[in-house]
Amino acid sequence: MTNWKYFRLIVVTGFLFLWSPNLDNIGVIYREQEKYSQVLKSHQKALALREEFGELEGKSASLDNIGIPHKKLGENSESLEFLIQTLILNKQLGNVNQERVTLADIGKLLAKKNQPELAIIFYKQSINIAKKIRQDLQVLPLEEQKAYLDGSISQIYRTLANLLLTEERAIESHQILDFLKVQEVFEYMGGIKPENEKSSEIMMLKEEKQFIEKYTNFLAEIGKNDEQNQKIPLEKLATIHDFMNSEEITEIRSEIKNKAQSQTLIPxxxxxxxxxxxxxxxxxxxxxxxxxxxxxxxxxxxxxxxxxxxxxxxxxxxxxxxxxxxxxxxxxxxxxxxxxxxxxxxxxxxxxxxxxxxxxxxxxxxxxxxxxxxxxxxxxxxxxxxxxxxxxxxxxxxxxxxxxxxIMDLTPRRNRNFRILAGALPEGNYSFSIGRRKFELESLPFAEIEVEKLASIFPETKKLLGDDFTKQFMELSMSSHSLIHFATHSAFISGSPEDSFILYGDGELASLREVENWNLKGVELVVLSACETGKGKKLGDGSEILGFGYQMQAAGAAASLATLWRVDDRGTFEFMNDFYTALKSGSDKIGAIQKAQIAMINSEYNHPYYWAPFILIGNGF
CATH class of the missing domain: 3.30.420 (Nucleotidyltransferase; domain 5)
Known part of the structure; x- marks a missing residue:
């Protein structure tokens, strides 16, 4: 049914309020075509219908939509007024996710108006709400979590970090950059287990809190008339500009700038x-x-x-x-x-x-x-x-x-008495598909030799070779060991954690998603000696590598060692021999990696292809 026929049906039946979503959708189409005058008209018509029929949820969406073309047309004053009205409505409706979006939109607009101190406050509030939503969502199924929060949130972290660094507020930006990593893991994994974060909220300066209190009172005052879905008079909304530019707020902005750049406040x-x-x-x-x-x-x-x-x-x-x-x-x-x-x-x-x-x-x-x-x-x-x-x-x-x-403990680890579980992939070529992607993997002839050499350095090593290297037995045995070694194919693929895998000797796979069910409490190190990342002609954003490190840590491991590309079998054998020899002699994990790398730099394997891909993620001390 065409939009026009649908509209005629709505008029005839008297259900005119049903047309407002279509008007908003038409506005979105115009926005994609960058026809912002038409965008504005469509959303204004949708807003008028929603106000007439008391459709509060839809009114909030239309108000927010109206703010976008105003910004694009350079009408920042009008845009701010609509965004403030949207914010008031979302607070009344208790729509915290839409409140988060509107706060970020206000932050973006204020940054454009050269009011970075105020823009930062709105972005901080938006992120604090996002973090609270993320914590509450963790009791829901993963699919619902993924549908509720999308990749736009990590972009808000980046925008805020950018603003803070532009204003020379490095102390605060450090916190945002660290929070960004957790958000990126959340978005890649589609939800993560709750973690005990050392800090759960973004640091707010005393003056920033004062501003929030004052503008909250201001919103409450101008929003009184809207409690029964009455439209806030434009002249009342326009007072937001007087408030933002008042002497009191100007003084708060000045105090924020001076205090933040002094770097005396340590979160x-x-x-x-x-x-x-x-x-x-x-x-x-x-x-x-x-x-x-x-x-x-x-x-x-x-x-x-x-x-x-x-x-x-x-x-x-x-x-x-x-x-x-x-x-x-x-x-x-x-x-x-x-x-x-x-x-x-x-x-x-x-x-x-x-x-x-x-x-x-x-x-x-x-x-x-x-x-x-x-x-x-x-x-x-x-x-x-x-x-x-x-x-x-x-x-x-x-x-x-x-x-x-x-989200991690960096204090030195004291455990040097490793109980090692090591599995090696039997010789042979392996072929399988994950989704639409097909994998053809070559034999790893040095895999079993690698594990045998490891066992000669640490004689108590539990070896799983040939048919013994099964998914079931390996995963059941992990919790009773402190170092887990996989001499097998693995790959971390951008896109979905279900696409990344570790291959067992029985042909079974463990996806990156499944790792969260492993029991790695007490495990000091998980080693994947033949791993690949960044497959394809274009690199992604590395979220799969971030996700791997997080999953190992969330399952209980102090650290994980993987390769960024698969080194030839002999080169891997030489590196692992040097690494475990250094570990046996008392080096900590990252010290053992450095010793192995330097040994290879001074050998025939001096090209970084051989020694550079080995990275440790987690606590290597």
Whole structure:
């Protein structure tokens, strides 16, 4: 039935209020065509119908829709008035999810109006509501969680972090960047188990709280007439501009700017994190948070004894990600070169070094360990493979990847008496399909040799070889061991956790989703020695790698070791031999990785293809 015939039927039957959703839908079509005058007319007609028939839920949607074309047409004053009316209505309806959306829309508009201090407050409120919704949703089935929160929320985190860094508010931006990681895991996994976060809400300055109190009272006052679905007079809505520009609010904005940039206020989350870093005196560890934005790269370095270091690097996202891709291609290309410094990996690695490490080089003096929370496509490349023109970063620092500091314990681990369970894939080729994707996997002839060598270093190792390496027996045995080693194929695929897998000797698969049901309490390390990520011609955003680290941690493991690409069988065998030898001699997990990498750099396996893909996620101390 065409829209016109549907409209005639509605008129004839008297159900005119049913036409309002169609008008909103027509407005969306016009919006996609960037015909904003027509967008405005369609949504205004829908609003008029909904006000006439007292359709409160629909009225809220129409008001929010009207704000969008006003912004596009440069009519910021009118847009703010409609958004304020939407906010009032959503508060009355108790529609917290739509309230969250409107708060973010107001934040976006205020940023455009060059009122960043106020924009930040609205974005903070939007995110705090999103975090509360996420916690409440965790009692619901995963599908309902996924339908309720989409990828737009992580973008709000990025926008807020961008604003804070533009205003030189590095302390607060650190907290947002850490919260962003958890949100990205939530969106990729379609819901995650509840975790005890060190900090659950975004830090609000005293002056920000004062503003919230004042504007809440203001909304209550102008919204009185709307309690019985009466339209708020435009002249009353227009007073929002007087309120925002009043002397009192201007003074609050000035106080926020001065206090925030002084970096004297340390949020509880940062205090806890710095206390954990202080426990690593020998390591002198720091945490590095990069953030890839459209026009630049931002670097935040958290140190044990001083406010976070903030550095800005002017490189566009497109150029940065092109170099990232070339770097990854160069890392996987192991063709012989006369001098390793002439390799594509070294050339691209030097460029990335100049962007990621050079700006904080002086701040890293005396540092032994970088705890690293990569952003986006940076998750597909190992930080250890950056090149300063003379040395690889692996020769200068230990690197410990994390999902998010707010949800993990970084205090030193004391367990060195490993009870090891190791499974090896039997020789042979494997073929299977997951959804529409078909996998043809080659034999791993060194897999069983790898496990036998491990058992010679740690004689008490429980070996599962051949037909014994089954999904059922392996998963039943995990809880009684402290180190789990998989010498088998695994892959982390962007898109859905159900597409990522670990292959057992009996041909069974464990998806990344299933890992959350594993019992890994008391497990110090899970090792996947033949893993692949970033398959395909284009890189994703690395959420699958973030999801893998989180799932292992949520199941109880302190840390996990995986490869970013599959190294040839012999190279993996050499790395694992050096790694477990160092672990046996008393090195901590990341120390053992660095020793193995340096041993390979000084051997015939000196190309980063062999030693660089091994990354540890979690607590490597």
């Amino acid at each position: 509880e989350m940062l205090v806890l994190l710095q206390n954990e870093l202080k426990e690593h005196k020998k390591e002198n560890a720091v945490i590095l948070y990069p953030l890839i934005l459209e026009d630049r790269l931002e670097l935040i370095l958290v140190t044990p004894n001083s406010p976070p270091v903030h550095r800005k690097v002017l490189v566009a996202r497109q150029e940065f990600e092109q170099v990232l891709f070339r770097f990854r291609v160069g890392l996987i290309d192991r063709r012989e070169v006369n001098n390793i410094s002439d390799s594509r990996a070294a050339q691209a690695g030097l460029k990335l070094y100049n962007w990621l490490i050079k700006p904080i080089e002086n701040d890293l003096k005396g540092v032994n360990t970088i705890i690293y929370a990569p952003d986006g496509q940076l998750r597909y490349i190992p930080l250890t493979a950056l090149y300063d023109g003379e040395k690889w970063l692996a020769e200068k620092f230990k690197v410990n990847n994390i999902t998010a500091a707010n």
